[in-house]
Amino acid sequence: xxxxxxxxxxxPSRGAKLGAEVRPDRSLPAMPHGYDALLGNVALHKVLQEKxxxxxxxxxxxxxxxxxxxxxxxxSVTRFDFGKSRAYVRDESTVRGDFLTYDFGDNRWDLxxxxxV
Numbered sequence: 001x002x003x004x005x006x007x008x009x010x011x012p013s014r015g016a017k018l019g020a021e022v023r024p025d026r027s028l029p030a031m032p033h034g035y036d037a038l039l040g041n042v043a044l045h046k047v048l049q050e051k052x053x054x055x056x057x058x059x060x061x062x063x064x065x066x067x068x069x070x071x072x073x074x075x076s077v078t079r080f081d082f083g084k085s086r087a088y089v090r091d092e093s094t095v096r097g098d099f100l101t102y103d104f105g106d107n108r109w110d111l112x113x114x115x116x117v
Contacts, residue, residue, distance in 0.1 A: 060117035087116075
């Protein structure tokens with residue numbers, strides 16, 4: 001499945017613009033194993049295209065794939081992770097801690113991204 005097909009299935013109003021086929025009843029297809037990871041990518045793609053932001057806090061950054069994509073688009077990203085999941089990759093740029101109790105001080109971000117957390 002390519003981006004246009006994924007976007008048309010989950011955001012039907014954009015399907016025509018992308019040239020993708022949209023089901024008439026707008027129903028979702030059965031989700032094959034591993035498909036949930038694609039949903040996060042579709043959502044991030046939509047945010048990057050439609051939202052104007054310069055800074056982001058990536059909560060549950062894990063391996064940093066979404067942070068890397070945002071950074072490749074010129075965004076300033078703070079990576080934050082609990083540091084105990086199998087997706088976490090030790091990286092000095094990632095802040096480790098419990099999101100619910102961490103003291104962020106005066107830091108502010110235009111976007112808080114929490115995907116698959």
